[in-house]
Amino acid sequence: xxxxxxxxxKPDSLLVNMGPSHPxxxxxxxxxxxxxxxxxxxSELEVGYLHRGFEKLCENRTxxxxxxxxxxxxxxxxxxxxxxxxxxxxxxxxxEVPERAxxxxxxxxxxxxxxxxxxxxxxxxMECGAFTVFLYKMKAREFIWDVIEATTGARMxxxxxRIGGVRADLDPDYRPAVQKAxxxxxxxxxxxxxxxxxxKIFLNRTRExxxxxxxxxxxxxxxxxxxxxxxxxxxxxxxxPYLVYDRLKFDIPTGVRGDNYDRYMVRMKEMExxxxxxxxxxxxxxxxxxxxMAGGIEPADAIHAGRSQKPKEKIRLSPNLEGAEKDIxxxxxxxxxxxxxxxxxxTYTTIEGLISHFKFFMTGQGIRPPKGEAYFSVEGGxxxxxxxxxSDGSDKPYRLHLRAPCLHLLAALEELIKGRYVADVIPTxxxxxxxxxxxxx
Amino acid sequence: MEETKLLDELGxxxxxxxxxTSSFLGxxxxxIVWDALLDIVNFLRKKPxxxxxxxDLTCVDYQGRSPRFEMVYHVFxxxxxxxxxxxxxxxxxxxxxxSLTPVWKNANWLEREVYDMFGIRFEGHPxxxxxxxxxxxxxxxxxKDYPLRKRQPLIPLRK
Numbered sequence: 001x002x003x004x005x006x007x008x009x010k011p012d013s014l015l016v017n018m019g020p021s022h023p024x025x026x027x028x029x030x031x032x033x034x035x036x037x038x039x040x041x042x043s044e045l046e047v048g049y050l051h052r053g054f055e056k057l058c059e060n061r062t063x064x065x066x067x068x069x070x071x072x073x074x075x076x077x078x079x080x081x082x083x084x085x086x087x088x089x090x091x092x093x094x095x096e097v098p099e100r101a102x103x104x105x106x107x108x109x110x111x112x113x114x115x116x117x118x119x120x121x122x123x124x125x126m127e128c129g130a131f132t133v134f135l136y137k138m139k140a141r142e143f144i145w146d147v148i149e150a151t152t153g154a155r156m157x158x159x160x161x162r163i164g165g166v167r168a169d170l171d172p173d174y175r176p177a178v179q180k181a182x183x184x185x186x187x188x189x190x191x192x193x194x195x196x197x198x199x200k201i202f203l204n205r206t207r208e209x210x211x212x213x214x215x216x217x218x219x220x221x222x223x224x225x226x227x228x229x230x231x232x233x234x235x236x237x238x239x240x241p242y243l244v245y246d247r248l249k250f251d252i253p254t255g256v257r258g259d260n261y262d263r264y265m266v267r268m269k270e271m272e273x274x275x276x277x278x279x280x281x282x283x284x285x286x287x288x289x290x291x292x293m294a295g296g297i298e299p300a301d302a303i304h305a306g307r308s309q310k311p312k313e314k315i316r317l318s319p320n321l322e323g324a325e326k327d328i329x330x331x332x333x334x335x336x337x338x339x340x341x342x343x344x345x346x347t348y349t350t351i352e353g354l355i356s357h358f359k360f361f362m363t364g365q366g367i368r369p370p371k372g373e374a375y376f377s378v379e380g381g382x383x384x385x386x387x388x389x390x391s392d393g394s395d396k397p398y399r400l401h402l403r404a405p406c407l408h409l410l411a412a413l414e415e416l417i418k419g420r421y422v423a424d425v426i427p428t429x430x431x432x433x434x435x436x437x438x439x440x441x
Numbered sequence: 442m443e444e445t446k447l448l449d450e451l452g453x454x455x456x457x458x459x460x461x462t463s464s465f466l467g468x469x470x471x472x473i474v475w476d477a478l479l480d481i482v483n484f485l486r487k488k489p490x491x492x493x494x495x496x497d498l499t500c501v502d503y504q505g506r507s508p509r510f511e512m513v514y515h516v517f518x519x520x521x522x523x524x525x526x527x528x529x530x531x532x533x534x535x536x537x538x539x540s541l542t543p544v545w546k547n548a549n550w551l552e553r554e555v556y557d558m559f560g561i562r563f564e565g566h567p568x569x570x571x572x573x574x575x576x577x578x579x580x581x582x583x584x585k586d587y588p589l590r591k592r593q594p595l596i597p598l599r600k
Contacts, residue, residue: 004568048573055558056582060589091466218493218519221547232519239522374466375497375515375526388513390501403497403515411550440573 168323224383
């Protein structure tokens, strides 16, 4: 079937495909362009090359199991995706999360936000020819991902933020690692400001290009840095404070014109604010309570010893459970035993612990939010990341819908590039930070 | 409470169009009759409420219930920082709803997504095509009667 563009194109204009496999189309988007010379008369976007049926999959998994799919949405800031989903379920359950876990969540999601902005601007700058900026920013991102990796065990597929809290306490050496990441990121931001802010090539490709007015941005449903670049200071962290954001000091940077340059600038300034939030979290979080190497007897010996009486010694858990020991869990997980995985020490040694473990993981048991529906959103890297969950009282969501900020941004691209040159597509597309994992779901 | 004021006002202005109002877990919701959508949305967009943003638009398939589908709209008032959920039932035999594209531009893609996933048609939509699935895809994947493991490869799979 011919596409809308093919049907409506003038007979003498040139039709060009940009993507789906194109170095500047982050992921797989196809932009069909109708050109007259180098000017774009019309364009049409095609998405769906990465569609994995996220929502359908989630309807067929339990509330606990589907967490791993949320990692794969916005794969540059998976921790924020985890957070959005987990907090929606917590809203339905009415679950209280310990304060320490809330600070850890804020710390982790701000680090993710920085890595998200760094990736976006790195790619945008590289596509405009500034390869140095790309390398600098990727370097800064590595330090941030070192922190994330040390604590969560993975760089991208973290699944770290769990219903009721977080999976494990912070890495014992997280403090110097975070301080190092802050220092390196500050350095890189300073360098990048110097390299790009008054760079004529960069200015020519971003100033007054991809212009968006505030009214139009609202009409398109834009949120996040893209909306703020038009001058509207809407941030979910401030408008609907969640976790401990109401106790932290941070500004909401805004732009004036809503062009590519303002989107770049808002992201740069937002990273500074995120770094400040990370510093405040460091101040309020005490040392990690996680031991460097957990001592104690082997689980098998503990089971053997537990046959006659409860063992008094600590149990050494497998390394991938480090940071989730029983004496730590009260700080990082909710107290309600129905909704969190019971401590492994209990599961190994007591019959009650074993029963509660099975009750948690058995089909039809475990986390079962009451019948009803809830919408909750957090501030993702690109804007308001919302989850709408309908529960029928069973252990699987009846319907889970994701409000992906990228979809609303990308839908406006056709309008932004109309009448511009082919070369303007690249920085405009780059400044939006389109992450296909989130858009196509 | 401002929410109750808004719900009262809506009930007064559209006495026979509002079927149900509720406030659950801090989410305010109204259930409306299916032909009143554009009127109510245009009313909400005006002062003093100014719900100027369409946050989200989706559909839920309640298989076995009549009417089968339920459209769910989340609208947002930026100045007042208020969200409102609008729901309306859509029957299985005539799945047609008014399109919101004249009011909000992002409704275009969101409605295409719902059409793609649930097969609900939107009257007044300028270009109602599938968004994620390809042309020639059969069925609507997010309907409850679409099997999870059904495959429709474009090219026949190798044995």
